[in-house]
């Protein structure tokens with residue numbers, strides 16, 4: 007088990023800046039996920055920790071030791087690559103024994119160790135095969151096995167599930183989680199799939215264009231995203247954003263666009279008035295409940311209806327934006343209909359329209 | 373319908389006939405030498421000549437095998453193998469550097485390689501000879517191996533580099549994480565996966581070293597250091613032209629390359645042309 | 652800021668190649684330059700004489716002729732090799748029975764050494780016992796020894812050279828032909844365009860870069876050829892096939908004129924440099 011610290015790490019290729027000012031701690035035994043869109047520098051960060059790349063500025067520490075100049079093999083890290091990087095000319099057994107041979111383990115110790123890992127991952131029957139004779143899921147297990155045999159201090163995983171089909175991915179996700187609970191090894195996991203990040207992680211670090219946006223537990227990131235980018239990236243459907251202007255009338259302060267209006271508590275209102283300008287209200291689809299009732303906040307036309315089985319998504323036209331809300335699966339709403347929607351005020355986020363930064367979440371009144 | 377068919381048929385037959393004719397013509401000179409090598413002396417100097425010997429004999433081959441030619445063949449093999457080893461060793465490391473690293477001066481290096489490959493062999497003949505003489509390297513395997521390796525290294529760097537680049541870089545990275553050094557990863561993972569490239573390179577180098585003449589002629593003079601091609605040339609002057617024996621020697625000298633060619637035609641063609649296609 | 656660590660690994664890896672190329676290629680060239688401006692006395696370097704060696708060379712009609720002979724030889728060889736190579740490639744691009752066997756037999760002369768090629772042709776054309784002489788007699792033509800006819804010798808040399816080198820452009824052009832998208836031809840056929848026009852407006856333009864590469868590479872190797880003319884004609888008869896490359900060899904190793912031979916080497920080097928530059932340009936055009 008090990009603890010990792012990135013201090014103000016930057017990486018440039020010539021003119022191009024890939025990472026800048028990345029500061030991040032990974033605690034012992036923690037499962038930390040690096041999340042971000044393609045090309046944001048996730049693999050790069052992982053490679054910096056592994057020692058496959060050296061930072062152009064800042065430093066990487068493992069267990070408090072600066073890692074500059076320390077070769078990958080001396081860092082006690084194991085890595086699972088996105089393409090698995092199984093050695094095509096070696097059988098599964100040889101692939102698994104490769105890291106053990108590097109440390110000159112005795113042949114019998116190697117055999118025992120591999121037998122144990124193979125059993126745990128249910129690949130015992132595959133040991134004599136070449137990687138090209140394996141299915142994607144089997145390859146993934148072998149790659150995992152090759153990382154496991156080494157008893158590393160840190161597991162680095164670069165999108166290990168991205169080449170699997172959807173069903174297998176969900177199954178392996180649970181298996182990874184179980185594995186981590188069993189081993190309690192520090193784990194840095196890279197993905198661009200927010201669902202994986204949410205389900206697996208102790209904490210998530212969201213990256214964008216090489217800049218760290220937010221680090222926090224899945225709950226923190228989901229409920230209090232620091233900016234519109236994070237808010238839009240997290241959650242399976244992303245967040246609805248409505249650009250609103252501030253309106254004050256005797257009944258209170260509102261953020262309004264077209265027929266949409268969000269009442270702002272007095273404590274928040276004061277700050278918004280001071281700040282001035284436009285604001286963006288962020289609402290997750292599950293906080294826009296479609297249906298008739300006493301406390302309808304909004305009425306709008308239905309544009310699209312998406313039936314998901316467990317529920318139905320309704321796209322509403324509000325001014326020049328589309329607001330996605332949810333209705334029960336058995337709803338009879340059809341496109342063109344004029345419907346009411348109930349908004350969970352307490353869960354709305356308010357962002358600065360100028361820079362996308364979070365100004366307030368309605369609940370805490372800060 | 374019948375007309376299109378017959379037009380196509382005529383075109384097909386013409387193509388076939390022309391190709392067959394050319395193929396035969398291209399082989400004729402070699403076949404003629406082969407035929408000659410199997411004729412007894414009297415028949416060789418008969419006019420008009422016979423394409424099918426009236427009497428087959430292996431006497432010419434026996435005579436060649438009792439001459440110095442076998443020794444020249446051994447010399448050629450030693451030099452060819454030495455050149456293959458040295459060239460591949462140097463070129464695979466350089467190729468790995470070029471395929472896996474970005475470094476200052478990389479383009480200059482590649483340009484120099486290309487330029488030196490294009491440098492005329494004849495133009496460096498005189499200075500190479502004089503330098504080898506000064507260093508006391510004339511009549512050694514070493515000088516031939518060095519000079520041949522130099523001529524082949526650029527080509528083989530390009531050739532091998534293509535194969536190295538087809539091995540995903542994540543494999544080296546995986547090996548480095550699995551506990552190996554950069555070079556360890558190269559030797560244990562990347563090289564085994566580039567075997568076809570090494571084979572193609574070895575063939576190219578072998579054919580070159582086996583067939584090269586002018587450097588071998590100038591850099592060696594002692595009889596026991598002579599290479600096969602030089603030996604063939606001297607066969608003419610040494611014994612007067614014994615066409616029968618010479619023909620047998622020529623055939624024997626073609627055999628190793630021909631065997632390689634028949635067995636590994638694909639790599640052969642790939643290796644010998646790819647130098648021209650890489651930039 | 653910490654100083655960036657210099658990644659020495661790649662330099663270590665290319666070091667042997669650099670040493671070899673510098674010591675065995677570039678240094679001798681520099682040495683040749685040095686020799687070319689000094690006198691030579693039987694393999695030892697004498698006094699500095701400036702450009703005297705060059706002047707002597709260029710005022711010798713023999714040298715001038717040898718450059719002309721080289722030009723004739725290169726132009727003839729390259730022209731014919733490209734012409735035949737292209738024709739054969741076009742034929743081999745058709746789906747014909749025994750295609751691989753035909754291709755293989757055309758490749759055989761290519762793997763044979765220049766010495767062997769020279770001997771094979773000498774014996775084939777032998778005026779006393781050769782099949783060519785007998786064939787000509789059968790046709791009622793006079794007995795002919797082409798290697799003793801100054802005008803024919805050059806053609807024999809070119810022919811033998813084309814024989815051994817035609818496979819190279821053929822293989823490259825065949826690969827290039829197979830790389831032309833089939834759709835281009837389908838479109839042309841649908842539009843009813845005749846073969847000659849398809850060839851001129853589709854095939855040739857698509858082959859142009861490869862043709863260029865073939866021309867340059869063949870020119871380079873033909874321009875520097877020594878073994879074939881040395882063994883086949885020895886530069887004769889009457890200097891008819893005394894190519895510049897061959898002359899350089901004889902100047903140095905028959906006449907021991909190291910100074911003038913080096914000057915000639917430098918001149919050859921310059922021609923090569925021009926051809927190489929052309930090659931690099933044609934490569935750039937390809938990509």
Ligand SMILES: Nc1ncnc2c1ncn2[C@@H]1O[C@H](COP(=O)(O)OP(=O)(O)OP(=O)(O)O)[C@@H](O)[C@H]1O
Nearest residue numbers: 019022024042043044045046047048049050051198
């Ligand atoms: N050798 C290189 N030279 C220049 N730029 C590079 C190099 N390697 C990576 N990059 C750039 O660095 C950025 C980050 O790359 P990285 O591989 O870390 O992305 P990623 O977040 O892992 O993306 P993905 O999800 O697609 O794997 C990309 O924009 C990429 O183009």
Ligand SMILES: [Mg+2]
Nearest residue numbers: 048049088164
């Ligand atoms: Mg990546």
